[in-house]
Amino acid sequence: MRGKIQTKVSFVFFIFLALGVIITGAISLLLLKTTIPSSQIDSVISSKLVIYELLSMAIGFIISYFIGSQYIKRVVAPIRELAKTTKKITRGELVKSEPIKSSQDEIGELSVNFHLINKKLEDAIGELQEKNSNMDAVLKSMINGVIALNKKREIVMVNPFAEEIFGITQEQVIGKTMSESVFSKNITEKIDSLSIENPRMKFEAEVNFPIYKICSFSCSIMTHPEDPTKFTGIAIIIQDITEIRKLENMRRDFVANVSHELQTPLTSIKGFLETLREGRVEDKATRDRFLDIITIETDRLFSLIQDILSLSEIENKERQDEKELMETNEIIDDVIQNMSQVARIRDIKLEIVSPVKLTPIIGNKKWFKQMLINLLDNALKYTSDGGKVELIAKEDDKNLIIKVRDNGMGIPKEDQPRIFERFYRVDKARSREVGGTGLGLAIVKHVAISMEGRVEVESEIDKGTEFTVTIPICGKNK
Numbered sequence: 175m176r177g178k179i180q181t182k183v184s185f186v187f188f189i190f191l192a193l194g195v196i197i198t199g200a201i202s203l204l205l206l207k208t209t210i211p212s213s214q215i216d217s218v219i220s221s222k223l224v225i226y227e228l229l230s231m232a233i234g235f236i237i238s239y240f241i242g243s244q245y246i247k248r249v250v251a252p253i254r255e256l257a258k259t260t261k262k263i264t265r266g267e268l269v270k271s272e273p274i275k276s277s278q279d280e281i282g283e284l285s286v287n288f289h290l291i292n293k294k295l296e297d298a299i300g301e302l303q304e305k306n307s308n309m310d311a312v313l314k315s316m317i318n319g320v321i322a323l324n325k326k327r328e329i330v331m332v333n334p335f336a337e338e339i340f341g342i343t344q345e346q347v348i349g350k351t352m353s354e355s356v357f358s359k360n361i362t363e364k365i366d367s368l369s370i371e372n373p374r375m376k377f378e379a380e381v382n383f384p385i386y387k388i389c390s391f392s393c394s395i396m397t398h399p400e401d402p403t404k405f406t407g408i409a410i411i412i413q414d415i416t417e418i419r420k421l422e423n424m425r426r427d428f429v430a431n432v433s434h435e436l437q438t439p440l441t442s443i444k445g446f447l448e449t450l451r452e453g454r455v456e457d458k459a460t461r462d463r464f465l466d467i468i469t470i471e472t473d474r475l476f477s478l479i480q481d482i483l484s485l486s487e488i489e490n491k492e493r494q495d496e497k498e499l500m501e502t503n504e505i506i507d508d509v510i511q512n513m514s515q516v517a518r519i520r521d522i523k524l525e526i527v528s529p530v531k532l533t534p535i536i537g538n539k540k541w542f543k544q545m546l547i548n549l550l551d552n553a554l555k556y557t558s559d560g561g562k563v564e565l566i567a568k569e570d571d572k573n574l575i576i577k578v579r580d581n582g583m584g585i586p587k588e589d590q591p592r593i594f595e596r597f598y599r600v601d602k603a604r605s606r607e608v609g610g611t612g613l614g615l616a617i618v619k620h621v622a623i624s625m626e627g628r629v630e631v632e633s634e635i636d637k638g639t640e641f642t643v644t645i646p647i648c649g650k651n652k
């Protein structure tokens with residue numbers, strides 16, 4: 175189709191030109207015949223005149239055609255140029271157009287106007303592209319999920335965080351409704367209920383795939399900017415609140431547990447004190463027994479408060495600045511010294527196995543000591559009289575490894591993953607009997623974490639338990 179206009183104009187021009195030349199030739203011949211009497215023109219001159227006439231018509235035709243077609247080319251060229259540019263624009267190509275050099279005629283004006291329109295279009299597209307890429311960057315960097323639905327409630331956009339939360343990719347869900355995608359019924363039903371009359375909604379829901387999460391959904395309908403009654407889609411913002419809820423639950427459980435733990439000894443102390451005050455116990459032996467119980471319960475309260483304070487101190491990040499270079503062998507000797515008295519009374523063999531001089535490590539000395547005391551204290555508490563407790567200290571090329579091993583009662587497999595939780599006890603009565611607070615291993619775990627280390631347990635019922643603490647040694651190749 176290229177050059178169509180030129181062909182058409184040339185064709186019309188050619189027809190008119192031919193007609194013009196024929197008419198001019200015919201008129202000049204007619205004039206010649208009417209002005210000069212035929213008697214004066216002999217047949218030879220007459221035939222020559224016709225040939226000259228035809229020749230001059232042909233030469234006139236060729237010259238006019240040549241000049242005319244050159245002119246047409248010049249006139250049509252800018253129109254062809256414009257047609258080419260508009261074609262590119264309709265194909266979606268961005269074209270940098272320059273005003274076409276043309277005369278001050280209508281085509282020139284058309285070209286300038288077109289150039290201005292194209293420039294405005296270019297600016298608007300550029301602005302839109304910039305806005306789009308800014309929006310894209312914002313959506314990509316958001317730590318909330320965003321999903322947008324169109325007026326047919328089909329998904330038109332899913333940002334990377336939403337892809338991660340729901341284990342989907344944008345390509346999988348684009349063009350589908352929420353219910354056709356992976357979203358569960360309780361989520362889609364709520365979102366489907368949004369309308370002009372019910373434009374906003376906030377709810378929490380559990381997401382089970384790809385991993386369990388609790389999410390908060392804030393949904394609002396989108397309307398036409400000039401007609402708020404015209405529904406254009408739905409925007410959904412999703413926040414992963416699993417950690418927040420977990421922490422809230424932990425805090426709630428902790429407060430409930432602490433209250434419960436405090437209540438038991440306090441009720442017992444109060445009861446015995448009241449009985450003693452009322453003077454109902456007359457014999458000295460019973461009074462002494464009551465006083466002993468009050469002392470034991472008071473000690474239990476003291477230990478409990480002490481452990482709660484230690485735990486909060488260890489977890490308080492600011493206090494972690496109090497770190498120093500510790501001589502590990504010295505601290506181990508010190509702790510064994512402290513515990514040996516109890517071991518002797520219970521006839522438990524307490525041994526240190528430390529074949530090498532250990533590399534000093536960096537940490538909080540008080541907490542490190544507390545960690546070893548808690549592990550040895552448990553080993554002694556849950557091992558029968560006459561048993562054996564060992565502390566093995568060694569290091570590999572990266573870590574200090576401390577093992578506390580006993581041949582006591584052991585821990586059932588199903589309880590092992592939970593023993594590091596606050597107030598978790600395998601046998602509540604036994605723990606209370608031996609003066610446990612249920613916080614000892616939680617403290618051990620947090621001290622290890624504060625030193626970028628970890629603690630693991632291996633245990634078999636009636637055979638014994640082994641706790642292994644692994645702490646990276648500063649300065650050693652990691």
Ligand code: ADP
Pocket residue numbers: 552553556580582583584585593598599600601605606609610611612613614615616639
């Ligand atoms: P507790 O003050 O009750 O000892 P811990 O947090 O120190 O609390 O320990 C949690 C539970 O783990 C204990 O109640 C006990 O059931 C179990 N446990 C810990 N250490 C040992 C061990 N060496 N042998 C057997 N059971 C243990």
